[in-house]
Amino acid sequence: MGYVHPTLVQEQSIPLILSGKDVLIKARTGSGKTVAYAIPTLQKLLSITNTTDGIKAVILVPSKELCVQTYECFRSLSRYCSNVINVVSLHLSSADQQKGYLNEYTDVVISTPKMLLNHLKLYSDNILKNIHTFIVDEADLLLSYGYKEDMNKVVERIPATCQNIILSATLNEEVSLLKQKLLHNCVTVKLEEENTSERNDLNEFFIEVSEEKKALLLYALLRLHILKGKVIIFVDSLNFGYFLSIFLERFSMKSVVLNNELPALSRNNIIHQFNRGMYDYLIATDEGLAQSIPENSEKEENGGNSGTNAKEDAELLGDSENEKDEDSEIEKDVDSEIEKDDSDDFDLEDSSEPEKETEETQNDEYNVSRGIDFENVAAVINYSMPASVSHYVHRIGRTARAGNLGTPLSFIVPTSDKDQRILAEIQKYNPPRDGHPVPQRLPFDISQIESFSYRVEGVKRGITPNLIRNTRMMQLRKEALNSSKLKMHFEDNPHELELLQHGLSKQLVRPIAYLRDIPDYLIPDALKPKSNPEEAKRGHEEDEKNKEWKRKRVADPLHVAIKGRNNL
Template identity: 25%
Template sequence: MTASFSDFRLPESLMRGLARCGYREPTQVQAQVIPLAMDGVDLMVSAATGSGKTAAFLLPTMQRFMDVRKAQGGTRALVLVPTRELARQIHDHFMQLGSYTRLTAEVITGGEPRAHQVAKLRRNPEILIATPGRLLELLDSHHAELGDLEILVLDEADRMLDMGFADDVLAIIQHSPPERQSLLFSATLHHRGLAKITDSLLRAPEVLVIDPVREQHPDISHQMVLSDDPAHKRQQLLWLLQNETFEKTLVFTNTRDGAEGVGAFLQASKQRAAVLHGLLDQRERNRIIGLLQSGGIHVLVATDVAARGLDIPGMDYVVNFDLPRSGDDYLHRTGRTGRAGAKGRALSLVGPTEWNRMESIARYLNLEIEPFSITGLEAKFAGPKRRKPTAKRAGSGRERVRSAEQRDKPKKKHRLKDRKSIGKRRKPSSTSPVEAGHTPLRKKQTAREGAGAAKASGKKEPT
């Protein structure tokens, strides 16, 4: 690994920005990405969340723009991200790193007035950080223009595909010049939809796999608590918040209604908590995140909209109130803690219907998850019942061993003729007409008696 940022020969103003941010030496992703990006190579990078990849693409971009100035022109770099929170987080990084430069950057996302964003674009910022949907609207209405674009960055590309932005991303690529440099960052490069984008985006890219997502994060401990139902989970969560030592806690739920319910419960229990989900407008989101950063609240209950992009100092505790739907979602949730070398803790409340998913996530990410018990709030659910292996009869893999009662019971014998007639309609037996319900002898006797009576009366027997 490169020992110092000075090895990259960055301008003095960027070195001062790095010192202001507290960067002392490059992370692994920065050490590998920055030199290649400075050489103008297209990159396809897989790196775990919290590994420092934001600075890995911002620093070479800013260095190029400072070395080659353009007095006039449009946007020179575009950073596409899946969520508003991630966009604002990258902008905050830029403002810190570029605080001693004259470079400019703007954010274009949904949830803000279009007129305000059009005014931002008229300033011709060198770097534009945007979500795909809103940017494509402005491109189609000719309020945005990418003809001068030199660098295109796709951050959290797998998340954009999961959110259904593939077609929007492809349309934005078509608006940009083909001679640009392109950088793609993704938690995994095995996403089935990535090829659809990379074929249009990248030209002979260099592929870097750094900090594979399935390796355990060395600074995060993983625990789980067994729960019986949502009401039981709420009591366990309250105990954790009242008794565990932490600075800031992020609680994840799978639905907006779930987040609202947990948030209302915590607020009623005198916890300084707030709720963050996708239906809140941008102003309210910014207010809530500001309260968390300043210490106005210490618990944030959120849906997965906050799983990407939140980088808040002091976030030392992540609780999965609802278990995430996949291993990748678990990774991004827990990646909100243990960032930049700090220690973090991730705890999951696991109910009876979530046990199998927890085991699948642990296998997928190769995690060691420590059981954690809360005295007085133990769950009746103690994990799945283990089935006893079924013994098999020697010499036959298909037959089970019969019980003693079955062995002692005399076995009914079946004749071959009976086996052949299984499923067929049984015909009346000719040897037992009485059992079959027929009386042929009685009918013949009656017929003879009728014929004798006819002869005696002189009448002719009817034919």
Template identity: 20%
Template sequence: MPISDTEAVKAAKRVLKQQTEPMKLKTLAKAVIEKVDNGTDSSVKEVQAWIQKSEKFVVNDKKIVSLKRKRSEYPKDSQEKCEKASKQPKGETSQKSSNTGSAVLLQDVSSVADWRKQNKIVVMHTKDDEQGKEQTALLVKAKMYFPYTSFEHPDCVASIVAPLLEQCVSVNKFKAPSPIQAQSWPILTQPSDSTGRKRDIVGIAETGSGKTLAFSLPILSAMSETKVSGRRLPRLLVLSPTRELAMQSDQVLQEFGEVVGLKSLVVYGGVPKPTQTSVLKKGYVDCIVATPGRLKDLIHEGSCDLSAVDFLVLDEADRMLDMGFEEDVREIISYCKSKDEGRQTAMFSATWPAAIQNIALEYMVEPVRVYVGFESIVGSNGDNAVDDSLSANKRVTQTVEVIEDRQREARLQQILEKVHGKRNNRVLIFALYKKETERLENALRRQGWNCCSIHGNKTQAARTAALAEFKDGTCPLLVATDVAARGLDIPNVEAVINYTFPLTIEDYVHRIGRTGRAGKHGVSYTFFQPTDKSHAGELQQVMKQAGQEVPEELLKFGSTIKKKEHKLYGNFGPKDTSTMKKATRIVFD
């Protein structure tokens, strides 16, 4: 016997009377089916329809439902917050403010457009055209996805559970969501269509802008509403390119997951497997943050089951999808729920190369792209577009010196005396290779500098200890390879020195982004050798877009930007690769 509409309504009333927060319609329907539990196979859509037809409930645009009852019976906490926010006049600034701007409750189209323009935010929607052969980017109208610029915004209160907002405001003392958070939260929480499917998202914002919480809060909120007790499989997977970034993301998920009863586990190489394996086999993990190599090992040995993953996040997505990681990432994603099964996918980074964009679309369904710090432009055909060329943090003063190899060490000493003279402020030095990092650390120590290092030849315990000493100021001078270039939130780094120029311009942007974080200003010094001349044009473009003065010595190398080579065929690859088949591996028995 299927559930009758009367049974569904009665069960829904019982569920809602036990809630202290408004509940999403789809979540309520699932709870009704579980509560009645009469062995039927009634669909969630059927139960949703019965609830919507009943006059016992209130259903609004956001699919948030509540039981009709007297004024005094409404849950106080969430209702008071909504009322306080909704009574505020349009455009009026809240008393709380942020380093990134005022916490304004945006309630009309014009104020949203002005806010986006002020914060240089462009929101675009990618969807298939009528033939389904090409991907077309369309600017999203301002009336869609109103940003949650205040923690007291009515939609923010309705979409994100109260304990998580309380953790932001009362514990962490956040004054307002950052721009990337304010614009990402409505996209990740609001249904994209009548089926209730949530939107996929690509978020591109400068380093230090709060991207981790941009995806963490909406996902943890959704997971908390359908929390599973007892043994369970992970429902959130966050993939990170480095161990340090994975550990950092896990700290955020542990802090905020704890307040809603969700458990997180970080998985990375360089440490013994048994500890990670035993935790996974117990079946009490809701979120996994992992580097690809170790996660693949655990999957292959049967310790990790990703079949229940509803939420997939690629942190530093461009690095995760480049040639070094792409094959591993493809395999790992194949073990998760497919995008056709309703998996929600989020990709966040500070850089978004064109070569990565088409690959990313393979894992997503009509994603919304959010650019923070970019200008909206008008193309030659009159269509709106976005200037998504590489952009560095404008609060970092960039100094580039063209220098010969043998002159670098003496010049490094001069710069350190200038920016690290008191030897108590944090300075980060980047080298390119592991051996170079070791040599540079030893040389600085011989010269009397108190320094430590992070690179691939060190054990994970030594890398973690070095990073901890750098963060707490015990050892304020850190020499590192690019494992420390992406995503690491190290507070109050005053200067970054690029002793060796990186292999890609994207890594340069990430390196200098270790300073000037959270609204502060910083400086960077970069040694540019004649052997780096192939990067001269790209570096000039990045500096100009950030409003920096380009030195004459760098301009002498020319401003030509070398075209990216095809990953498989180098310079001999076809000019249009969109219709080209990918190479396949042939295995002979």
């Protein structure tokens, strides 16, 4: 796996866990906590002489994506002992497979609290009677997103002789209460490196910008390569996430939305594509679905701009009208019954669950800021501010991982009480660095990029709610066609397959060719690349040589004679 030296959290935690003590680990995201508990858990399983059947270790995580990531970590570490140790992630299996797994030869189970609790209710509490290791990862987020009741019910079923381990990036009151219920004579590992203000690899900034100018600022930061490399952009609603994705696509900037309407495996595939560099920009929410695009965003779309170029606006709006007709045609083709089957397929949990899963809990099991391992993320942009300091810590933890550099940048609206309050709480949480608060204000003169306003505003007006809705629908339809669970249904109902396939070849969102390049006169002088004096000197010398050569050529009698003959 490429490991040479253990991280600090691994170095301090592994011996304590191997000793059998209850452990509370507080360490920042990206510090290697998963491996810190995976290695001693596997070692303990290998050293057990009692070969009784049944689950021996349970690991709870906040999201389906983190289930997949943790499962892959365990599978990699147990590569040469997979015939002895069986690791299962409940979110990777069908309901029938899960029942067999939990009743036979499973050693390690990885799940969210809700999924595990459902199986304890449906099958038997006895499946936990032989466990010796119980691990709660990302405990602060598990408890702050509606899992508190589920966690309490699971904890009641844990044997008193079990070794318990809690891992968290922050320690709040809810984590302290869980510690009192679960841990006995525990050892606390509290790493100093978790404090972001003391890290040299993480440079946190904020820019004050009005809500109306956020898109303009984002365009300038990305299109002028002020922020280079892969970037994660956090927004507060899925609709607005698609708005930004379409916005970037118009300028030929490839992005992808991590949509919680998709099944866990599809979302995990998106993360892998982002890690492999297929997309430079990933847009995500960490607070579930909110309402559709806010009213002020609609005003921005419909409003005018005195600096708008008339020709460009006409082309943008014309393009939007054509798309609107295509969108309407596609929308009519989607049958409500197919949408119902489509949504059923996207729920990988047991369909026989007695309690209806609420929208809030569905969103809880999807959360991109919860420990998901993104690779080589250069920056995190908080386009919308998070709801709390804890959310902020987990968001910025997606960058500066494994010793790499990272830049979290937050957009702060000066007139927003929420933004100002959250910013003050974050700065209070982080001790100052070199006499400056963390995050620190980044001086950025918005007036320097006003020359791009007519382009940005023109594109924004062309992104209609209808286009956003049908872009989301198109993605869901593609997932339905790729679904193995719906394959037999489509074989029995070919007309429904035809309806879903109709219009998929049409590209709803196309880049606008002339917006791909930026004329030199639009780039502010302060942001233009500085020329190298040596290169400028060489260029001047070459120009002088060319001028001298032309003078000699004009004065050449033979050249003059040939030119005169050609003119006859």
